[in-house]
Amino acid sequence: DAGITQSPRHKVTETGTPVTLRCHQTENHRYMYWYRQDPGHGLRLIHYSYGVKDTDKGEVSDGYSVSRSKTEDFLLTLESATSSQTSVYFCAISAAGGEETQYFGPGTRLLVL
Amino acid sequence: GESVGLHLPTLSVQEGDNSIINCAYSNSASDYFIWYKQESGKGPQFIIDIRSNMDKRQGQRVTVLLNKTVKHLSLQIAATQPGDSAVYFCAAFYSGGYNKLIFGAGTRLAVHP
Numbered sequence: 001d002a003g004i005t006q007s008p009r010h011k012v013t014e015t016g017t018p019v020t021l022r023c024h025q026t027e028n029h030r031y032m033y034w035y036r037q038d039p040g041h042g043l044r045l046i047h048y049s050y051g052v053k054d055t056d057k058g059e060v061s062d063g064y065s066v067s068r069s070k071t072e073d074f075l076l077t078l079e080s081a082t083s084s085q086t087s088v089y090f091c092a093i094s095a096a097g098g099e100e101t102q103y104f105g106p107g108t109r110l111l112v113l
Numbered sequence: 114g115e116s117v118g119l120h121l122p123t124l125s126v127q128e129g130d131n132s133i134i135n136c137a138y139s140n141s142a143s144d145y146f147i148w149y150k151q152e153s154g155k156g157p158q159f160i161i162d163i164r165s166n167m168d169k170r171q172g173q174r175v176t177v178l179l180n181k182t183v184k185h186l187s188l189q190i191a192a193t194q195p196g197d198s199a200v201y202f203c204a205a206f207y208s209g210g211y212n213k214l215i216f217g218a219g220t221r222l223a224v225h226p
Contacts, residue, residue, distance in 0.1 A: 043202070043216040
């Protein structure tokens with residue numbers, strides 16, 4: 001998985017609680033991404049980062065925030081989890097933005113009850 | 114909006130046969146494409162990529178063909194093996210708005226002995 005770890009790998013939480021997912025990379029890649037994967041929708045971009053403290057929104061960013069204080073770590077936070085955020089979340093990295101291969105982590109399976 | 118679609122949700126092949134997985138994209142300006150393989154419970158794994166200045170690229174047992182005229186690409190797997198059983202995604206790079214990869218929903222490849 002290209003030196004990418006995600007934690008936790010599985011989480012069950014209740015509606016209204018905050019949740020933070022962590023992505024850690026050992027490749028020193030500049031770009032990091034958070035995607036969600038749902039049946040029938042493929043992978044959809046939530047947020048991405050193009051450097052420490054530099055982040056931007058993707059196509060499904062509502063209800064999510066991110067932070068990147070170190071090159072190797074990218075955090076995804078659900079401030080108040082909802083059932084619609086039940087999904088599998090993948091982190092990806094790339095050496096550069098644009099037309100560069102993105103490599104994916106193993107995923108976090110989140111269930112919001 | 115931009116879209117990437119795979120032609121068949123499921124493809125069944127016999128072990129040893131060649132497999133062909135197809136993908137269509139909507140944005141004629143897309144000029145970078147990636148194929149990913151995703152096994153159950155794992156993150157997408159990079160297989161092969163191709164840029165628009167090429168119409169064919171070969172890897173180990175895999176070939177990607179790109180037809181820009183009809184906005185179609187295909188992944189060919191030679192001598193399909195049981196270990197090839199997985200979901201295969203194509204992704205097209207889209208530079209409008211913010212640079213991003215758009216993913217298809219995936220084709221499940223089932224290899225039978």
